[in-house]
Amino acid sequence: MSQVYDILIVGGGPIGIACGLEAKKKGLSYIIIEKGPIVNSLFNYPINMQFFSSSEKLEIDDIPFISKEAKPKRNEALEYYRRIVTSNKLNIHLFEKVTGVQKFQDSFLVETTKDQYHGKNVIVATGFYDLPNxxxxxxxxxxxxxxxxxxxxxxxxxxxxxxxxxxxxxxxxxxxxxxxxxxxxxxxxxxxxxxxxxxxxxxxxxxxxxxxxxxxxxxxxxxxxxxxxxxxxxxxxxxxxxxxxxxLTGYMPNFEFLEQLGIRLSADEKRLPEYDQKTMETNVDGLFLAGVICGGMETHKWFIENSRIHAKIIVKAILDKMQLVEES
CATH class of the missing domain: 3.50.50.60 (FAD/NAD(P)-binding domain)
Incomplete structure (x- = not known):
């Protein structure tokens, strides 16, 4: 059997990168799987796009984000997140799409277009930019x-x-x-x-x-x-x-993927995924959500500046569970 990672992270956007940084900092084995380039969603933004948030609110792991103006442009964000990935030598696999996730008793098997990976926990940080309304x-x-x-x-x-x-x-x-x-x-x-x-x-x-x-x-x-x-x-x-x-009528999360994972969604039009706000863990044991994916169709409620904290919450929850297992 191949290596069993502590965490498999699906999505290499800013929040997926934040999760990888936090896992590495805490000594956990991890892999980030991204179907496109680094921060694929941001790469596909309009070339002249300017963020609503100021640069310090887009920072992850307290790494300074210096921009020419208070509110950075797309190209500055691409450079910032790319430098974080490369300078920290994050374990990220690019242009590799997740095709399936299987849950076993105490682990997951994530299959992609290139390989398959085993992990004790999965974080879904896939955003909502892939499917237009x-x-x-x-x-x-x-x-x-x-x-x-x-x-x-x-x-x-x-x-x-x-x-x-x-x-x-x-x-x-x-x-x-x-x-x-x-x-x-x-x-x-x-x-x-x-x-x-x-x-x-x-x-x-x-x-x-x-x-x-x-x-x-x-x-x-x-x-x-x-x-x-x-x-x-x-x-x-x-x-x-x-x-x-x-x-340009907005976008939505990949609800079909969430349902394939076994995550329960609310029956109303908001289609909110079920998760514990204290740990970000879903109704599936060991499966966590991070970033804007948490908001279902309410895509305006979560963004980088208020969901970057999810990385620390999730990694702490995983470490707490690992400690309980060791003590039992």
């Missing part, structure tokens, strides 16, 4: 539609519809408009989202009021075609000429 309308699968936004240059001189009213949608609308796109916002509610970054929200409201960006409030997309977007608005059905659609 679909709008479920005809034409959503057309090549012109994307649920992820990367670079405004791509949309220059194009008619672009942006669906959504949160930070990702508003950032994309403003950036693409400034690169010469003809931008239309389609917003389900009566206003731009209240949680939009406080220095960005006045900007988008001013652009809408001056007519630079067209906004349809209390509106939903009915259909997407090769050359149009058809929406239901308070004025009735409206057909917009269109080249590209950014459906």
């Amino acid at each position: 679909k709008i479920n309308v005809p034409g959503e699968d057309l090549p012109k539609v994307s649920h992820y936004y990367k670079d405004p240059h791509f949309y220059a001189s194009q008619k672009l519809a942006v669906i959504g009213a949160s930070n990702s949608a508003i950032d994309a609308a403003l950036e693409c408009w400034r690169k010469g796109a003809e931008v239309t916002l389609i917003i389900r509610g009566p206003e731009v989202g209240q949680r939009v970054k406080y220095w960005v929200r006045p900007d988008i409201i001013n652009r809408i009021e001056e007519g630079s960006i067209k906004a349809y409030y209390n509106s939903t997309v009915k259909e997407i075609t090769d050359n149009t977007v058809i929406i239901d608005s308070p004025e009735g059905s409206v057909t917009l000429e269109n080249d590209f659609v950014l459906a």
